Amino acid sequence: MLPYKTLIPLDRQSATLITTQIANTLIRLIRQGILPANTKLPGSRAMAGLLGVHRKTVITAFDELTAQGWLVQQPARGTFVSSELPDIAPRQLTGTPASAGLATTTGYSFRIREQLTLPVLKNTNMLMFDDGFPDVRLAPTAQLARNYRNVLQRSFQQRLLGYADTNGDLFFRQQLAHYLHDSRGIPASPEHIFTTRGSVMAIYLLAQILLQPNDIVVVGKPNYRSANLIFAERGATLIHLPVDTHGLDIDALEAQCRQQPVRMVFVTPHHHHPTTVTLSAERRIRLLQLAEHYGFVVLEDDYDYDFHYASSPILPLASADAAGMVVYIGSFTKSIAPAFRVGYVVAPPNLIEALGYYRRIIDRQGDTVLEQAIAEMLAEGDIQRHLKKAQKIYQQRRDVFCGLLRDRLGDAVSFTIPDGGMAVWTRFNDRIDLTALAAACHKQGLIIGNGRFYQPDEPVVHHTRLGFASSTPEEMEQGTHIIQKVLATLVP
Ligand SMILES: Cc1ncc(COP(=O)(O)O)c(C=O)c1O
Structure with a gap:
C-alpha cells in the first residue's frame, strides 16, 4: 500500500478545511500519476485511521472527488481512481476561486499564527457600523x-x-x-x-x-x-x-x-x-x-x-x-x-x-x-477644505448616532460621547451575547463587529466599536432599527 500518511500531510493550523486538504492532495497525486487510473484507495475507515481524522471527513472528501469525476465508488468493491479522468479543469471545491487547473492548496505545509487570521471589517454595499471608517462618498x-x-x-x-x-x-x-x-x-x-x-x-x-x-x-x-x-x-x-x-x-x-x-x-x-x-x-x-x-x-x-x-x-x-x-x-x-x-x-x-x-x-x-x-x-x-467640511458632517453624524443609540437601544447600551474620531466605544449590557447579536444583524442586512477584534483574549466581550462617520442619518436610522429589532428577539 502507498504511504498515504506521508503523501497526504495535513496542516491542522491551516484555515483550509481538513476535508478540502485531503481532496486537493488526492487530486494532485492523481494528476502527478502517483495514483494512476483504476488504483484502489483504502476504504474510508482505513484511510481515516491512516490520516488520524474522523471517518466522515474522508467520506466527504471521497464524495466530492466522485462528484467531480476523479474517483469512482463501486458498491461492495471500494473506491477507485477514475479510468476516465476529467480532461477539463475540475469543478472547484466549495469556497475556492475558479482557476484554470492550478493547485488550490500548496503541496507543502506552512504555519500561520492563528491570531493573524481573525477577520477584519471591509467596506461592502451593506449597511455597516464599522470600526470608524471615513465616508468615502465625501472624498475629494x-x-x-x-x-x-x-x-x-x-x-x-x-x-x-x-x-x-x-x-x-x-x-x-x-x-x-x-x-x-x-x-x-x-x-x-x-x-x-x-x-x-x-x-x-x-x-x-x-x-x-x-x-x-x-x-x-x-x-x-x-x-x-x-x-x-x-x-x-x-x-x-x-x-x-x-x-x-x-x-x-x-x-x-x-x-x-x-x-x-x-x-x-x-x-x-x-x-x-x-x-x-x-x-x-x-x-x-x-x-x-x-x-x-x-x-x-x-x-x-x-x-x-x-x-x-x-x-x-x-x-x-x-x-x-x-x-x-x-x-x-x-x-x-x-x-x-x-x-x-x-x-x-x-x-x-x-x-x-x-x-x-x-x-x-x-x-x-x-x-x-x-x-x-x-x-x-x-x-x-483642497485637503484642508475637505477636512473642514468632513469634520462638520462627522460631528453632526456623531450627535445623531449617539441620540439614536440612546433613544432606540436604551439601557441595552452604555457609552461616552467621543470627543473625536469616527466611532463610539459601545458597551452592550451583560445579558447580550455580542457574537449572536452581530450574526443576527448581519442576516438582517447590517454589519457590526462582535468585539472580538478589540479584546481577542477576553473570555467574554461586551464592548465593540460602532462607527458613525461613514453612514448618513438615514442609514443610521435603518441600522439602529435593525439592532433594536434583533435585540428584542435575543433578549426577551
Ligand atoms: C489606531 C489605528 N492606527 C492605524 C490605522 C491604519 O491606518 P492606515 O489605513 O493608514 O494603515 C488604523 C485603522 O483603522 C487605526 O485604527
Missing part, C-alpha cells in the same frame, strides 16, 4: 483625479515615472512639513519625514528597526489590535497597562519602568483606539519625562488627528519633543479615503535613513504620482 476624488492627471501629463516630470526616492517624493514631504506645522504645531522639515503606504506599514517598519525579540513594548489594555500583532510578530513581549478616561495609566507605566527596562510605549493619544479617550495634558507631560528618563521610544499613532469635535484639539506629543524620543505616525487614509495608501513617519533624520533601508527590502518606493497629486492638494488647500 475630483481634485485628486485632476491633479493625478496633471502630474502624469507634465512631460518635464517624466522622472516621476521612474525609480525615485525611497523616503518619499520631496515635493510631498515639503508640503507635508508645512501642513504638519500649521495644523499640529510639529516643526518638521522634509528630512524629518518618511512616506509610507499608510500607518500600518509605518508601525511594521518601525517595529523591525527599533525592536529586538523579547524587548518590552507597553500598550494600552485594550489596544489597536494590528499594532499588537505587529509587535508580537517581531517577538516583542507586550505589557498591557490599564486605560481610563484620561488615557493610558502613567503611574502604572512608571511602576513598570522601575521593574524592568521598557523599550517602547505605543499610544494613540488623541483618540485612543479602541476606547476613543484622549490622553490628558498632564499625562502627556509625564509620559515625555518618563521617556527621557528611562530611554524608551514613544510611538505616537495619530491616525485620526483631523477629526476632533470638542473645543480645540491637544497638540501631538511630537510637537513638544525636543529630545528625539517620539516617533510620530500619521496617514491620509482616513482624511482622503483608505484606498489611497499614503501615510508618513516624523522622526529624527537618522531614523528616517534607517526606514529607507528597511523599506527597500520589500518596497522600492511609494506611489510617487499619488504623493505629488496629494502634495498639490495640500498646496492648494
Whole structure:
C-alpha cells in the first residue's frame, strides 16, 4: 500500500478545511500519476485511521472527488481512481476561486499564527457600523483625479515615472512639513519625514528597526489590535497597562519602568483606539519625562488627528519633543479615503535613513504620482477644505448616532460621547451575547463587529466599536432599527 500518511500531510493550523486538504492532495497525486487510473484507495475507515481524522471527513472528501469525476465508488468493491479522468479543469471545491487547473492548496505545509487570521471589517454595499471608517462618498476624488492627471501629463516630470526616492517624493514631504506645522504645531522639515503606504506599514517598519525579540513594548489594555500583532510578530513581549478616561495609566507605566527596562510605549493619544479617550495634558507631560528618563521610544499613532469635535484639539506629543524620543505616525487614509495608501513617519533624520533601508527590502518606493497629486492638494488647500467640511458632517453624524443609540437601544447600551474620531466605544449590557447579536444583524442586512477584534483574549466581550462617520442619518436610522429589532428577539 502507498504511504498515504506521508503523501497526504495535513496542516491542522491551516484555515483550509481538513476535508478540502485531503481532496486537493488526492487530486494532485492523481494528476502527478502517483495514483494512476483504476488504483484502489483504502476504504474510508482505513484511510481515516491512516490520516488520524474522523471517518466522515474522508467520506466527504471521497464524495466530492466522485462528484467531480476523479474517483469512482463501486458498491461492495471500494473506491477507485477514475479510468476516465476529467480532461477539463475540475469543478472547484466549495469556497475556492475558479482557476484554470492550478493547485488550490500548496503541496507543502506552512504555519500561520492563528491570531493573524481573525477577520477584519471591509467596506461592502451593506449597511455597516464599522470600526470608524471615513465616508468615502465625501472624498475629494475630483481634485485628486485632476491633479493625478496633471502630474502624469507634465512631460518635464517624466522622472516621476521612474525609480525615485525611497523616503518619499520631496515635493510631498515639503508640503507635508508645512501642513504638519500649521495644523499640529510639529516643526518638521522634509528630512524629518518618511512616506509610507499608510500607518500600518509605518508601525511594521518601525517595529523591525527599533525592536529586538523579547524587548518590552507597553500598550494600552485594550489596544489597536494590528499594532499588537505587529509587535508580537517581531517577538516583542507586550505589557498591557490599564486605560481610563484620561488615557493610558502613567503611574502604572512608571511602576513598570522601575521593574524592568521598557523599550517602547505605543499610544494613540488623541483618540485612543479602541476606547476613543484622549490622553490628558498632564499625562502627556509625564509620559515625555518618563521617556527621557528611562530611554524608551514613544510611538505616537495619530491616525485620526483631523477629526476632533470638542473645543480645540491637544497638540501631538511630537510637537513638544525636543529630545528625539517620539516617533510620530500619521496617514491620509482616513482624511482622503483608505484606498489611497499614503501615510508618513516624523522622526529624527537618522531614523528616517534607517526606514529607507528597511523599506527597500520589500518596497522600492511609494506611489510617487499619488504623493505629488496629494502634495498639490495640500498646496492648494483642497485637503484642508475637505477636512473642514468632513469634520462638520462627522460631528453632526456623531450627535445623531449617539441620540439614536440612546433613544432606540436604551439601557441595552452604555457609552461616552467621543470627543473625536469616527466611532463610539459601545458597551452592550451583560445579558447580550455580542457574537449572536452581530450574526443576527448581519442576516438582517447590517454589519457590526462582535468585539472580538478589540479584546481577542477576553473570555467574554461586551464592548465593540460602532462607527458613525461613514453612514448618513438615514442609514443610521435603518441600522439602529435593525439592532433594536434583533435585540428584542435575543433578549426577551
Ligand atoms: C489606531 C489605528 N492606527 C492605524 C490605522 C491604519 O491606518 P492606515 O489605513 O493608514 O494603515 C488604523 C485603522 O483603522 C487605526 O485604527
